[in-house]
Each structure stands twice: as C-alpha cells, then as structure tokens.
Amino acid sequence: MTDTILDEAAVAAAWNRNADLWTREVRHGRDLYRELYTLPAFLAFMPPIAGRRVLDLGCGEGSNTRSFARHGGVMTGIDLSTEMIERARQEEAREPLGISYQIGSFSELAPFGDEDFDCALSTMALMDGPDLGASLRAAFRVLKPGGTLCFSVLHPCFITPAIEWLTDGTGAHLGLRVGRYFERTPFVEHWRFSRRDGTEGQAPREPFTVPRFPRTLSEYVNAVIDAGFRIVRIEEPRPGEELARRHEWLGRWYRHAPLVLFVSAVKA
Numbered sequence: 001m002t003d004t005i006l007d008e009a010a011v012a013a014a015w016n017r018n019a020d021l022w023t024r025e026v027r028h029g030r031d032l033y034r035e036l037y038t039l040p041a042f043l044a045f046m047p048p049i050a051g052r053r054v055l056d057l058g059c060g061e062g063s064n065t066r067s068f069a070r071h072g073g074v075m076t077g078i079d080l081s082t083e084m085i086e087r088a089r090q091e092e093a094r095e096p097l098g099i100s101y102q103i104g105s106f107s108e109l110a111p112f113g114d115e116d117f118d119c120a121l122s123t124m125a126l127m128d129g130p131d132l133g134a135s136l137r138a139a140f141r142v143l144k145p146g147g148t149l150c151f152s153v154l155h156p157c158f159i160t161p162a163i164e165w166l167t168d169g170t171g172a173h174l175g176l177r178v179g180r181y182f183e184r185t186p187f188v189e190h191w192r193f194s195r196r197d198g199t200e201g202q203a204p205r206e207p208f209t210v211p212r213f214p215r216t217l218s219e220y221v222n223a224v225i226d227a228g229f230r231i232v233r234i235e236e237p238r239p240g241e242e243l244a245r246r247h248e249w250l251g252r253w254y255r256h257a258p259l260v261l262f263v264s265a266v267k268a
C-alpha cells in the first residue's frame with residue numbers, strides 16, 4: 001500500500017478493513033489507553049454537553065459517541081467508513097441512545113446545514129484525514145456562533161514518524177526519542193492495541209492498517225485559527241498518578257511525554 005495515493009478513498013478502505021477487529025477489541029475494553037487514560041481525560045476536558053446538539057467527527061463504531069450521549073449530548077456521529085457506521089447503527093438499534101449516524105467526510109460535512117450544532121467533538125480522528133484545513137472549516141460552518149470545537153489527536157510533537165522508547169537494562173523507561181518531526185509525507189502504519197501488560201507485542205496476526213498524515217504542532221494550531229476559531233484551551237493530559245505507579249506502560253507517558261493533545265476552540 002506504500003505506493004497508493006493516500007486520499008480519503010484509501011482512508012475509507014483502510015478503516016473498512018479495520019472495522020470488524022476494531023469494533024470487537026474496543027467493545028471488549030481492549031483499547032487500554034482509551035479506557036484508562038485518553039477517554040477519562042477527554043470527558044473532563046470537553047465542555048458541558050447536556051441538552052446540546054453535538055456532532056462527533058470521525059465517530060468510528062461509536063463507543064465514544066455513546067459515552068457522550070450518556071453525558072446528555074444529543075448526538076450525531078459521522079464517519080467515512082461505511083463498515084464502522086454499520087456497526088455503530090447496529091449498536092444503536094440494540095441499545096437506543098437517540099444517536100443518529102451518517103456516512104460522510106468530516107472535511108465536507110455534506111449531510112449538515114450551516115449552524116446545525118452547538119458543539120463538535122472529535123476523538124483521535126482528525127489526524128487520520130488528509131485535509132485538516134477543510135475539516136476545520138467544515139466544523140466551523142456547521143457550528144452555531146458561540147459553539148465549541150473540542151478534539152483530541154496523537155500529540156504531534158511526540159508521536160512523530162520515528163519514535164523509540166529509551167530503556168535501561170531493567171526495562172525502565174528513561175525517555176522518548178523522537179525523529180522526523182518535520183516530515184509531511186503520509187504513510188501507512190500497522191499496529192494493534194497493546195496487551196494487558198501494555199507491551200505492543202511482535203508479529204501481530206491481525207494488525208490495524210491506518211493511513212497517517214504527520215503534521216507539526218504549529219500546523220494544528222494555525223489550522224484551527226485559520227478556520228476562524230478562537231482557541232480557548234489546550235491540554236496535554238497525563239495518565240493519573242496512581243495508574244502511572246501501577247502500570248509502567250502508562251508511567252512512561254506520565255513521566256516523559258504526553259501521548260495526546262487536546263484543543264478546545266470557539267466559533268466567536
């Protein structure tokens with residue numbers, strides 16, 4: 001797939017292939033970073049959404065969308081992957097939370113009108129689309145004045161195309177080496193959720209295939225500003241101290257570098 005053009009069709013195809021395994025793993029709680037670290041931190045970071053019309057950009061199979069619905073948001077999810085949306089709709093039919101799911105790109109948001117939403121949330125998805133500028137302009141269009149955009153992405157300064165944990169002889173983490181920060185060439189990454197002990201394992205039998213679009217921190221921040229938003233808060237959350245003490249695979253993100261970047265911005 002390295003010679004393939006990484007456009008939205010390639011992104012959709014990759015996530016269609018990932019959908020079955022992804023859905024099974026997420027729903028069995030095997031995405032430990034989400035369970036213990038990134039989702040609790042995002043729920044604490046996002047604005048109050050009870051009674052608000054909220055759009056989830058790149059909702060996938062809908063686990064986080066359902067969590068937002070349980071926090072009172074009147075939820076709509078959109079995703080490029082027909083397979084992901086099919087699974088999200090099946091779950092909504094099984095346990096209705098009043099969520100509407102649409103197939104489409106968050107770089108257009110074609111199913112929605114101007115100023116349809118009070119809030120746009122997105123977890124770990126905007127980094128997976130090729131056109132960040134268009135995605136943020138589309139989010140701006142569908143938000144009401146005063147509406148909030150709040151998203152998480154892999155931290156662009158630390159999850160660069162070349163990263164390596166530095167360890168001592170005992171396996172303790174000494175730091176994170178990052179490289180190729182300025183590289184902008186999209187690439188395809190193969191990975192899997194960590195095992196229970198947090199190790200990534202070797203030779204995964206069923207890897208996820210994810211097109212990646214590396215961007216610098218300034219590109220993220222400037223794209224939000226250029227779309228017309230006013231940034232109100234940025235956070236680089238750490239795992240909880242107690243969890244970090246208990247699990248070394250979280251402790252390394254507590255001590256050395258944040259895994260994710262959160263941005264909150266308003267349509268002034």
Ligand SMILES: C[S@@+](CC[C@H](N)C(=O)[O-])C[C@H]1O[C@@H](n2cnc3c(N)ncnc32)[C@H](O)[C@@H]1O
Pocket residue numbers: 008011012015057058059060061062063064078079080081084104105106107122123124125126128129130
């Ligand atoms: C890492 S998954 C995250 C899914 C979900 N937000 C979650 O946290 O479980 C990224 C999702 O973004 C979707 N995606 C990527 N590019 C997209 C685009 N341009 N428009 C809509 N969805 C997109 C993928 O299909 C995939 O479901």
